[in-house]
Amino acid sequence: MMPLAVMIFGFGLAFTTTSMKDAKVLLDKTAYRFISTEDPCHATKTCRIEVNPICKVGSIQLWGKVNETDMQCPVTLYERP
Numbered sequence: 483m484m485p486l487a488v489m490i491f492g493f494g495l496a497f498t499t500t501s502m503k504d505a506k507v508l509l510d511k512t513a514y515r516f517i518s519t520e521d522p523c524h525a526t527k528t529c530r531i532e533v534n535p536i537c538k539v540g541s542i543q544l545w546g547k548v549n550e551t552d553m554q555c556p557v558t559l560y561e562r563p
Contacts, residue, residue, distance in 0.1 A: 510562070513537050513544035514555045522555065523547065529559035537561050 509530045514523035526544055529537035537544045537559040546557035 511546045511557070511559055512550075513546060513559050515539065515542055515544050516555075522553065528562065530562050531557075532560060534560040534563060 509532050510528050511531055512525050513527050513529040515526050516522055517524040523545070526539055527537075529544060529546070531546070538561075544559055545555035546559040547555050548557060
């Protein structure tokens with residue numbers, strides 16, 4: 483009986499760990515910066531949607547898109563911890 487309990491606990495723990503990794507990936511978003519009117523959302527690096535310090539490259543703030551196909555970048559993004 484004990485080996486069965488250990489196996490069930492192990493499967494549950496493995497599932498929880500995988501789910502936590504997937505949740506963190508969902509927080510990652512591509513960060514964009516304004517280059518010109520022809521290139522208003524230039525992909526720069528990966529940032530997060532969770533609140534941390536504002537995502538920047540040097541002194542330039544980076545922004546995110548609501549949908550990856552959008553032409554505008556209005557979403558505030560934050561640095562990855």
